[in-house]
Amino acid sequence: MLRHELLSRLHELLSPRTYLEIGVQTGRSITLSRTSTIGVDPAFSVINEVSCDLQLVRSTSDEFFARKAPLAHFPEPVIDLAFIDGMHLSEYALRDLINVERHTHPASVIVLDDMLPRHVDEAGRGREAAKKRRAWAGDVYKVVSTVRALRPDLVCLEMDTAPTGTLVLLAPDASSNALIDAYDDVVEEYVVPDPQTVPEEVLRRTRAMDPAQFLAAPVWPDLRRLRQLPAGRAAPEVRRVLASAGLRTPD
Amino acid sequence: MTGAEAGPAQPAKVKVSVVVPVFNPGGHIDPLIRSLAEQTMPASDFETIFVDDGSTDDTPGKLDRLAASTPNVRVIHTPGSGWSGRPRNIGIDAAEGEYVQLVDHDDELGTEALERLYAYAVANGSDVVVGKEVRKGGAWHVAPLFDKNRPRATFGKDPLVGIMTPHKMFRREFLNEHHIRFFEGPRRMEDHPFVLEAFFCADVISVLSDYPVYYWHRRADRGNAGARAYEWADFYVYMRDTLDVIERYTEPGDLRDRLLAFYYDSKGLGWLTRSVPHRTPAELRKHFDALRELAQERFPPSVDIHLHGMARARSQLLRAGDFEGLVALGAVESAIGVHQELVEIEVVDDTFRVRAITGLCYGDGSPLQFQVDGGRTWWRPPIELGSPVSHDVLDFSAVHGRRRIELALRNRRSHDVHLISGDAEQMTEEAPGILPFTFDTVFEFDPETVAGGQPLEPAVYDVFVRVTCSPWRRQAPLQSLPGAPQRRPLSRGSRATHSVVPFTTPSGRVALDVDHQTLIDQEAEMNDREATSTGGNGPGPKDQAVVVEVTSSYARRSADRVRLVLHLPGAGTSDGQRARVRLQRAQSAVTGDATVTDAIGGIRVEAGLPADRLPSGTWSIAVSLGQGERFQRVQARLLTSTTRPVALLTGSAPRGSASGGSGRVAQPPKAPGHPDWMRRAGRQVDRALGVLPPAQAARCRKALRATARRMLG
Numbered sequence A: 001m002l003r004h005e006l007l008s009r010l011h012e013l014l015s016p017r018t019y020l021e022i023g024v025q026t027g028r029s030i031t032l033s034r035t036s037t038i039g040v041d042p043a044f045s046v047i048n049e050v051s052c053d054l055q056l057v058r059s060t061s062d063e064f065f066a067r068k069a070p071l072a073h074f075p076e077p078v079i080d081l082a083f084i085d086g087m088h089l090s091e092y093a094l095r096d097l098i099n100v101e102r103h104t105h106p107a108s109v110i111v112l113d114d115m116l117p118r119h120v121d122e123a124g125r126g127r128e129a130a131k132k133r134r135a136w137a138g139d140v141y142k143v144v145s146t147v148r149a150l151r152p153d154l155v156c157l158e159m160d161t162a163p164t165g166t167l168v169l170l171a172p173d174a175s176s177n178a179l180i181d182a183y184d185d186v187v188e189e190y191v192v193p194d195p196q197t198v199p200e201e202v203l204r205r206t207r208a209m210d211p212a213q214f215l216a217a218p219v220w221p222d223l224r225r226l227r228q229l230p231a232g233r234a235a236p237e238v239r240r241v242l243a244s245a246g247l248r249t250p251d
Numbered sequence B: 001m002t003g004a005e006a007g008p009a010q011p012a013k014v015k016v017s018v019v020v021p022v023f024n025p026g027g028h029i030d031p032l033i034r035s036l037a038e039q040t041m042p043a044s045d046f047e048t049i050f051v052d053d054g055s056t057d058d059t060p061g062k063l064d065r066l067a068a069s070t071p072n073v074r075v076i077h078t079p080g081s082g083w084s085g086r087p088r089n090i091g092i093d094a095a096e097g098e099y100v101q102l103v104d105h106d107d108e109l110g111t112e113a114l115e116r117l118y119a120y121a122v123a124n125g126s127d128v129v130v131g132k133e134v135r136k137g138g139a140w141h142v143a144p145l146f147d148k149n150r151p152r153a154t155f156g157k158d159p160l161v162g163i164m165t166p167h168k169m170f171r172r173e174f175l176n177e178h179h180i181r182f183f184e185g186p187r188r189m190e191d192h193p194f195v196l197e198a199f200f201c202a203d204v205i206s207v208l209s210d211y212p213v214y215y216w217h218r219r220a221d222r223g224n225a226g227a228r229a230y231e232w233a234d235f236y237v238y239m240r241d242t243l244d245v246i247e248r249y250t251e252p253g254d255l256r257d258r259l260l261a262f263y264y265d266s267k268g269l270g271w272l273t274r275s276v277p278h279r280t281p282a283e284l285r286k287h288f289d290a291l292r293e294l295a296q297e298r299f300p301p302s303v304d305i306h307l308h309g310m311a312r313a314r315s316q317l318l319r320a321g322d323f324e325g326l327v328a329l330g331a332v333e334s335a336i337g338v339h340q341e342l343v344e345i346e347v348v349d350d351t352f353r354v355r356a357i358t359g360l361c362y363g364d365g366s367p368l369q370f371q372v373d374g375g376r377t378w379w380r381p382p383i384e385l386g387s388p389v390s391h392d393v394l395d396f397s398a399v400h401g402r403r404r405i406e407l408a409l410r411n412r413r414s415h416d417v418h419l420i421s422g423d424a425e426q427m428t429e430e431a432p433g434i435l436p437f438t439f440d441t442v443f444e445f446d447p448e449t450v451a452g453g454q455p456l457e458p459a460v461y462d463v464f465v466r467v468t469c470s471p472w473r474r475q476a477p478l479q480s481l482p483g484a485p486q487r488r489p490l491s492r493g494s495r496a497t498h499s500v501v502p503f504t505t506p507s508g509r510v511a512l513d514v515d516h517q518t519l520i521d522q523e524a525e526m527n528d529r530e531a532t533s534t535g536g537n538g539p540g541p542k543d544q545a546v547v548v549e550v551t552s553s554y555a556r557r558s559a560d561r562v563r564l565v566l567h568l569p570g571a572g573t574s575d576g577q578r579a580r581v582r583l584q585r586a587q588s589a590v591t592g593d594a595t596v597t598d599a600i601g602g603i604r605v606e607a608g609l610p611a612d613r614l615p616s617g618t619w620s621i622a623v624s625l626g627q628g629e630r631f632q633r634v635q636a637r638l639l640t641s642t643t644r645p646v647a648l649l650t651g652s653a654p655r656g657s658a659s660g661g662s663g664r665v666a667q668p669p670k671a672p673g674h675p676d677w678m679r680r681a682g683r684q685v686d687r688a689l690g691v692l693p694p695a696q697a698a699r700c701r702k703a704l705r706a707t708a709r710r711m712l713g
């Protein structure tokens, strides 16, 4: 399944009240949205048709979140569905995740693109090696192991999408400080010269799930319903719903 | 003063209590709240007490919410008392700090204000610290008091009386021991008795001049009763409170008379003459009568010796009851203005040399004239002064010799002002013995040192001329050369550490652009944006900034520092070379040492800067490689925040966002398909065509457009 198809199906199943996209480029992914949407990209050049209530922000994601009320365009300042596909360097993606999660509800869904590169060449911090392969995923895959190590409370599902794999995070916790507290040390580990050492599990997608199976899980009506509850009450419910559908971070 | 119970001394719980009397500020209080949140003094070291004097707008709720979410903020609500005296007293009583800083609700503190004031106070054991006050709004003003730091100022010797605003820091126990409090209720000039009493009682008064501590927003619609028309009789009733303090604390004699003379002139005679053009004869008459009554009662003739000549003339007219004479003199005096003609601006060896004909002139543009006679210099007033005026008040010998002609550079953002004295040569006699008050003046300054020994910080500076021939001090924006094209450099700039380029503003005045601020500063007037960007010898566009390699550069926090790692292009250096990194944001700049090492394809510059000096915001970055090397901007900015990870963002900042309704993508602000260079070329063409008659220009434009289309396809 193509990652855009995964995203498109998520829009349908979740019918989010709000959608945030970091990294818009030509609009190929934002075109899938039918809801109140904010797209953030310092250099967008949208060529696709768009059919939603859209605010397009010409800014880096970090500066976007530094604004006073970044989500003012939304009816409510909560992100139901997020697609993180901005700067493809791991420290940027981790910051995007930290900043996005702050604005989520436990029933929100966060999708990160390019988390499972296919080759080491594609996973460099620089683009040189990727040139011969046409696609550049960058080293954002590093976020997977950070999240798996530091956030056992999150449901962290790697998706076997084409061309590169995606990461879906469920049961986010806007009040968690685990990632931001670790950020400064993690950066030092992230910023290392190419070539990167990409774990076998990532390259071979040993933990990855079939996206079709994920989309078929009987959780969507519940997630939509639980959005109505206050975060504190929704969190245990969301976890229960996900667990009984067998959705949990694989070992 | 109202009774402050000097009970047992309370031990201070924090270093500073900021006391803010509040009445219906609306949004005008937001800059203050922001500036308090951005203080470099740790929040746990100071508290803010907002005393809401019965506001009827949405302020009470706003402050309550702020206090609920901010541990070092307290709010006290009191029924409206009509003026700021009572809420200030309540705040001082509630304060738990070692020092109390008074701030008004629509003003602002510099980011480092509390940290610096407190350190200065502790170092000097101060009872009162007067921090440099900068006016925002209205005419700029540089008090002579702030020409240097004065750790121990003496009241009566240092020019403290010029600064009677209460925006100062006071040792709390000092206020309590001496029972110093404000008069309460709706009365004018409530700050003068308070500040005067503090000055009289203080053992140590310290003046902190090397940092703009306090931004005073002078607004016409200031809250409370400020907008009310003056009732002169009332005003002078309240002035008696101030005079009482002077008399209570001084013996009859020189100091007392000098202080009385100050009030007699600055709040009395001078004010009356200044208001002549703005008031009706009936209003002036009321003012005159009220002041005359006060003078008879409180200003003995011995005070007049301490008035300068013109004020003495005013006093003679007032005491003699010559209303018409005083109004006529006031009309002449208030029409006096700056005469100026810019001759040239040149930059030689990075030093600016501005030559102008300057002086003072009357309303009709003719210069003031003085007569040299028997070794003395006399003013030749353009009108017959009334008979009560004695001839000796026209003797300007001393004053004429002490005249000052200055150039002022005012930072458009911080409003900080730097003065440069001119070398003035008086123009020759117009007739035997008659000298015009006109000078061929040369101002020279080095932008690297003009800001009190420091370089000008990146900003746009408006340039003014100020001419002082006490009692007249006049200032005016420096007009550019006649016909100088707007927004264009006036001369080559200097480019030592900073690029400094003089240019002509759209209103035909002279301004300086330091480090391409007309381009970079989004707050700078859009009008001046292209001032220096479009060719000439001006600084290049900001792309000149050094490229920062994105994949290996980053920022992180490390203990109490923000560590910056910048990979820059550059030849191999000797490892471990010393460098400096400077972060800059609005008025603040933080500079730190850096190390340089070789790296693949360039160099790696590393610096650790104190995190507490980098409050939330976007910081531009400049690097100086090695001793004496100039700082060069790099294409990266640092985003700091207390709630989000610190982020180093490379490349240049994007601008503007678009918001579209359903099914529509709004266009980004740029015209699609028109690259920058093309729009720039268009503007250049527009300018060139500006000299042609409109119809002809339109035909040319059309032809050029057609040619361009053919060439570009």
Ligand SMILES: C[S@@+](CC[C@H](N)C(=O)[O-])C[C@H]1O[C@@H](n2cnc3c(N)ncnc32)[C@H](O)[C@@H]1O
Binding pocket: A022, A023, A024, A025, A026, A027, A028, A029, A030, A040, A041, A042, A043, A044, A059, A060, A061, A062, A085, A086, A087, A088, A092
């Ligand atoms: C891979 S593209 C996005 C593609 C798009 N989501 C899609 O699926 O069609 C990455 C985009 O991220 C943008 N980008 C780069 N740095 C960014 C940053 N710091 N914040 C947000 N977006 C960024 C780039 O301009 C680029 O358009």
